[in-house]
Amino acid sequence: GAGVSQTPSNKVTEKGKYVELRCDPISGHTALYWYRQSLGQGPEFLIYFQGTGAADDSGLPNDRFFAVRPEGSVSTLKIQRTERGDSAVYLCASASGLYNEQFFGPGTRLTVL
């Protein structure tokens, strides 16, 4: 079956611009997570959705970052006024079931010039 997909795979933008990153979870998965992976580091948690609502957004670094999941499926991570330090791979994972095992997508590599 289809796994988690993310678009675009690469995004290059200029400092100060707005970007949107999309995640399509595995069909039927109720939980969706966003992580950020900087070069040479492990993924860091950003935000977690259970259904349509953000169950935990404690990992969002500041108010320039926002994410939505309006219909409980696709999610969009939105970054306003991008900064060079936002450059990273943004990973999405979805999960379901008793053990909530997370399945990761391929990521979106964001480069802010």
Add this chain to the structure above:
Amino acid sequence: AQSVSQHNHHVILSEAASLELGCNYSYGGTVNLFWYVQYPGQHLQLLLKYFSGDPLVKGIKGFEAEFIKSKFSFNLRKPSVQWSDTAEYFCAVRYNNAGNMLTFGGGTRLMVKP
């Protein structure tokens, strides 16, 4: 703050050598433990997981890991590595009193020489 440490950042082995990658986590109550692998150009894939029961967990591709609660460790092992095991390996912990997110270690980049 909860944290996960992987002590080896880079490991180089010859084929057929044995592998052990260290993972330690900070205390935080009940945990679930995971090892993920990222092959070159591919996304993170689950190698194995521990939730409860037998602390020796077997995963895919001949990997295993042992949960030692007293040491807060979950080391990954493989008796004989292959060139195809070249990848980056991430240990991850879910602290059950802190939500469903995973806390990852910094990763270990393994290179297996043919």
